[in-house]
Amino acid sequence: MVSIIDYGMGNLRSVQKGFEKTGYEARIVHTPQEVLDARALVLPGVGAFRDCLKNLESLNLVTPLLKSIKAGKPFLGLCLGLQILFSESEEFGLTPGLDIIRGRVIRFPDNMTAPQGTSASPVRLKIPHMGWNTIQVKRKPPCLEDIPDESYFYFVHSYYVVPEHVDVVAATTCYGIEFTSCIWKDNIVACQFHPEKSQATGLKILKRFAETVS
Amino acid sequence: MLAKRIIPCLDVKDGRVVKGVNFVNLRDAGDPVENAKFYDKEGADELVFLDITASHERRRIILSVVERTASEVFMPLTVGGGIRELQDIRDLLNAGADKVSINTAAVQDHVLVKQAAEKFGSQCIVVAIDAKRSHVNQGNGLPLKWGVFIHGGRTPTGIDALEWAKLMEEHGAGEILLTSMDRDGTQEGYDIPLTREISRAVSIPVIASGGVGTIEHLYEGLVNGEADAALAASIFHYRQHSIREAKEYLEAKGVAVRI
Numbered sequence: 001m002v003s004i005i006d007y008g009m010g011n012l013r014s015v016q017k018g019f020e021k022t023g024y025e026a027r028i029v030h031t032p033q034e035v036l037d038a039r040a041l042v043l044p045g046v047g048a049f050r051d052c053l054k055n056l057e058s059l060n061l062v063t064p065l066l067k068s069i070k071a072g073k074p075f076l077g078l079c080l081g082l083q084i085l086f087s088e089s090e091e092f093g094l095t096p097g098l099d100i101i102r103g104r105v106i107r108f109p110d111n112m113t114a115p116q117g118t119s120a121s122p123v124r125l126k127i128p129h130m131g132w133n134t135i136q137v138k139r140k141p142p143c144l145e146d147i148p149d150e151s152y153f154y155f156v157h158s159y160y161v162v163p164e165h166v167d168v169v170a171a172t173t174c175y176g177i178e179f180t181s182c183i184w185k186d187n188i189v190a191c192q193f194h195p196e197k198s199q200a201t202g203l204k205i206l207k208r209f210a211e212t213v214s
Numbered sequence: 215m216l217a218k219r220i221i222p223c224l225d226v227k228d229g230r231v232v233k234g235v236n237f238v239n240l241r242d243a244g245d246p247v248e249n250a251k252f253y254d255k256e257g258a259d260e261l262v263f264l265d266i267t268a269s270h271e272r273r274r275i276i277l278s279v280v281e282r283t284a285s286e287v288f289m290p291l292t293v294g295g296g297i298r299e300l301q302d303i304r305d306l307l308n309a310g311a312d313k314v315s316i317n318t319a320a321v322q323d324h325v326l327v328k329q330a331a332e333k334f335g336s337q338c339i340v341v342a343i344d345a346k347r348s349h350v351n352q353g354n355g356l357p358l359k360w361g362v363f364i365h366g367g368r369t370p371t372g373i374d375a376l377e378w379a380k381l382m383e384e385h386g387a388g389e390i391l392l393t394s395m396d397r398d399g400t401q402e403g404y405d406i407p408l409t410r411e412i413s414r415a416v417s418i419p420v421i422a423s424g425g426v427g428t429i430e431h432l433y434e435g436l437v438n439g440e441a442d443a444a445l446a447a448s449i450f451h452y453r454q455h456s457i458r459e460a461k462e463y464l465e466a467k468g469v470a471v472r473i
Contacts, residue, residue: 011307017285047335123440126419132217132472152472156337197290
């Protein structure tokens with residue numbers, strides 16, 4: 001069974017219900033022991049990077065999480081659950097992350113523009129990057145097996161990850177710039193978009209992830 | 215490329231959809247979940263529930279609606295109507311809403327949006343602005359102005375809509391849901407100057423609302439009005455057009471949409 005880590009960063013029910021919709025059970029876990037005992041872990045989360053790490057620390061979940069990932073347990077990070085894996089974030093000065101993936105989390109530059117419709121004048125791109133955008137698949141981890149290149153997913157974020165080593169990149173997305181929207185390294189898959197909010201396409205990822213552990 | 219969003223809005227009263235999807239074989243046309251599932255299948259990009267329940271039971275009722283919807287439909291869901299305090303927001307998010315839209319309370323309690331954004335993140339705080347052209351400035355050579363109204367459009371606040379949108383962004387709103395009261399219900403199209411001015415004034419996404427009668431209006435709002443998303447109710451509910459038709463039309467005209 002998949003265990004979803006609850007550390008007070010947003011509502012996890014939609015992730016849980018997403019798994020249930022695809023026919024797999026998922027439970028929400030809170031304690032260090034539950035994380036250690038889990039067969040597979042999902043780390044969701046929305047909100048601020050700093051609070052994310054602070055909450056994981058205050059619940060004593062950092063060590064069991066690192067241990068589980070190191071032990072090769074299947075891990076799926078969603079949104080903030082992707083960003084927190086990185087070495088550091090530019091949000092609120094420089095905040096250290098879990099440093100499992102070498103690299104940095106940075107903010108979209110202001111004043112990005114893009115052409116719009118058939119009109120000649122480009123429009124300023126809004127931040128947060130909010131809505132449906134496509135992913136360009138570079139490498140397919142097992143849970144992205146059913147996802148065609150250029151599939152649409154739902155995004156909502158102002159910061160994006162910049163891995164030091166490009167070989168962890170599984171997919172990218174364009175929003176003013178091309179950024180990493182999914183990473184894959186050994187047992188770790190993590191995406192910037194929200195599969196649990198991406199209708200049927202998103203649920204396929206949850207289903208594949210659950211399948212690998214049941 | 216980021217797609218422009220098409221968002222159907224459903225009015226929910228006492229847990230039932232008012233003016234729901236017509237002429238479609240829903241098992242229960244008044245059930246919000248059935249309506250949500252229908253729009254999910256049709257390719258809506260998000261859903262908005264506007265709770266217009268007046269009774270004291272309102273909180274319990276809308277929470278149960280949100281909970282049932284969120285277990286069936288996996289797309290972003292915004293809930294607005296009657297949100298007064300942080301606890302209302304927490305309850306809605308816990309029930310499965312992804313965003314809440316705050317209107318009257320944002321005006322009455324200036325720190326609410328700020329506190330909510332700090333507590334729950336900007337991504338889930340939508341500020342709804344009901345704007346109406348102010349007659350005071352018309353014909354006197356001054357640029358057009360729009361005033362903010364609250365209480366479902368009944369009470370003028372004297373606040374300038376443009377300034378209000380900027381202030382709300384500063385306070386941490388993640389998105390603006392902008393309704394033109396002059397156009398709402400007219401089917402004459404969005405108020406394009408209003409939509410464009412607000413969209414240019416803020417760097418957060420703006421959802422255009424009020425006045426859609428044709429799919430051409432959606433195009434105008436997204437391109438001429440520079441909105442990031444187009445919200446509509448009756449053209450979809452009454453099946454004048456399906457969401458798919460609307461998106462195909464937009465795509466043919468060069469607008470990035472998700473089909």
